[in-house]
Amino acid sequence: MRAASLLLVLAVFLHAYTVSTFYVVEINNVIGPYTLSQVQRAISLAEQNNGAVLLLLSTPGGLADTTLQIMREIGNSPVPVIGYVYPDYSYAWSAGTYILMSTHIAAMAPHTVIGSCQPIAGGTPINESKVLNALIGYLETVSSSYGRNGTFARLCITQNVNLNAEEALRYKVINLIAIDVGDLIRQINGTTILLRNKPTVLVVKATATVTVQPTLTETLQMWLSDPVVSSILSLLAFILLLAAFLTGHPAAAVAAIILLILSTFTILPTAWLGVALIIMGAVLIMAEALMGMPAHGAVAAVGAVLLVAGFLSTYPANVFGGELIRIENWWLIEAGLYINIAVLVGFLAFMVFKAVTVHRKRPPSEILTSLKGVEGVAIEDIGPDKPGFVKVFGEYWRAVANKPIKSGCRVRVVELRGDFLVVDSEEC
Structure with a gap:
């Protein structure tokens, strides 16, 4: 006993x-x-x-x-x-x-x-x-x-x-x-x-x-916490803010804001970092799409990268890393994965559609640098061997033409060749 x-x-x-x-x-x-x-x-x-x-x-x-x-x-x-x-x-x-x-x-x-x-x-x-x-x-x-x-x-x-x-x-x-x-x-x-x-x-x-092994989210947060990386991101954000102020280009301002927001991710709980990336990526894609793609898809592309990283990091490491772990109600995780993939593909398809639509149009930067297709008026008689002045965008330009054009005729710019515009006659 x-x-x-x-x-x-x-x-x-x-x-x-x-x-x-x-x-x-x-x-x-x-x-x-x-x-x-x-x-x-x-x-x-x-x-x-x-x-x-x-x-x-x-x-x-x-x-x-x-x-x-x-x-x-x-x-x-x-x-x-x-x-x-x-x-x-x-x-x-x-x-x-x-x-x-x-x-x-x-x-x-x-x-x-x-x-x-x-x-x-x-x-x-x-x-x-x-x-x-x-x-x-x-x-x-x-x-x-x-x-x-x-x-x-x-x-x-x-x-x-x-x-x-x-x-x-x-x-x-x-x-x-x-x-x-x-x-x-x-x-x-x-x-x-x-x-x-x-x-x-x-x-x-x-x-x-x-x-x-650290997950994608943990690795990103670890990388952002490095003092050298943090200093570089802060310096880049300052330079981009200065560039945005001087040029007024929205892409520079958006990039600076992205870097500033990323620097705050180091203090977030790791479990919420993936959600923050998803929200930030979706906002960037929708913002540029609604504004008419002023950055020609650059901001939306960054948003897509953040969106993909966020979706991948919201799942347990065992889903992608093969860790041995028993999960009850696996079908719920699997269904959520398919739904998120569908949403992600939809976002990416929408982004690609908007980018293609914008790039089919001639961006303002091309018009300002080449003047191709811009209309004006001949101030003097112009010919292949007889340069003269035309008025385009309210300014006077030296121009030549492939065929004779009388003074006062409407012209259209074909190309910019050195210091001369090459023009064709629109109407006379």
Whole structure:
């Protein structure tokens, strides 16, 4: 009876979680909304396929709000999340340290560093006690819940303390040091973690790893978040606004507005970025179509690109990437895909029709540069070997004709040949 009771207690307190696949998220750049999106997808995949999430950290830090959301996702995760500062000679500073200390198992490669957690705003360290105390309290609480050193959580914020792998292990900031991913997986097999406040034994059934690749939307947002790209976009937007002011051309103004709007996409939740692209693309196509294609299809073409990118990015990665995930009511997603493709094809067909219609007409730029087809009046007698003046657009031009034309006759410009117009007689 006592043995049965003991087994029951062990079953309750030593719950086992069997891992068949490790879903790997490589956090090797600045942490932003796209990182949160990848972590959420990895947790969902692991939950539906009896797996665990492995975060490979090599990052200088990132956005505070996004980092806190990632920590909350990890804390509420139904599957184990392992943080690993890797590869060797990498670092996980600031937000990377926050995330590492919030994972169920924290590990580092031998020659890696963590720390420097003081928040920064606009390049200046924040020293306000309200902000610092809030972050200290939260990081201490999260770290202590996993049995880690809460003192380091305070010091890495207040004094920007850094630790290498050996120091972090010695001071109980991390759980282990691993040479590579294979070594990490071998060491965590059979360890006990706190999963949703329940002691759980981690049983590694298989060592298969699947890298969770960034989606089209995540890649675009990651690209736009790069400081170099952001600076180039801002400079181009300024140049285009100046060009629009000097020339009055609508295409330059629209292009500048597009660049300015794209620069705001970095702060949007990644899930909404695809919708924003669809709306923006549709607006650009309809705007140029309703205005009579003043940019000769250039603005509408940009809108079409944004529309395609938006449609592709609104679907889960598994639709196009082949990730193993079970989806209920698949027919709804399939029907939505067909509907969206039909709408997209309709938009593109309408755009092509308007572009062809406009290009069949002679644009004003052609008239102004060649004057071909423009009518005027002969001021003097003109012939093949007798140049004379004609009046076109209220101005006097030197002209020649293929046959004699009397003064006062109506003429039509055939071509511009050097400094002379070649004209034919319209009526006389």
